[in-house]
Amino acid sequence: MQEVNKFIHDIVKSSDPVYITFDVDCLDPAFAPGTGNPVVSGLSNAQALPILHSLGDLNLIGMDIVEVAPAYDHAEITALAAATIGHDYLCLLAQKNGAQTCSIGTKLDEKQSGNAKI
16 A cells, blocks of 8 residues: 555645545445445455555545445445544544544553453
C-alpha cells in the first residue's frame, strides 16, 4: 500500500483541500457484501484502512462513504466496515486538531495494572 500512498502524495499537495469519497464497492465482498456492485478480489479492510490513515497529513475538508446497501447484507458487516472507515476519518481530524493518540489495553508482554492476576 506504500505505492498507493506515494501515488496520492505525488499528486495532492499538502495545502490542497481534500474531500474523500470512499466507495464501499472497492472492498471485497467477503468484507462488504452489502453493496450494489461487489468487486471480486477487492481490497480487504486491512488494506483499505492504512490508505485512509496515510492521508492524515493532507488538508482534509470532508468525507462521504457511498454504496452501502444494507438490504444485501443480512449480517451487517458492510455497515460495520463503513462505520469503521467513518470513525477512523474522524480520528484523523481529531489528531489534526491536537488530539493525542494513545494505546488502549496492554501488550502481551506487559502486566495489567490493578487487581487483575496474570
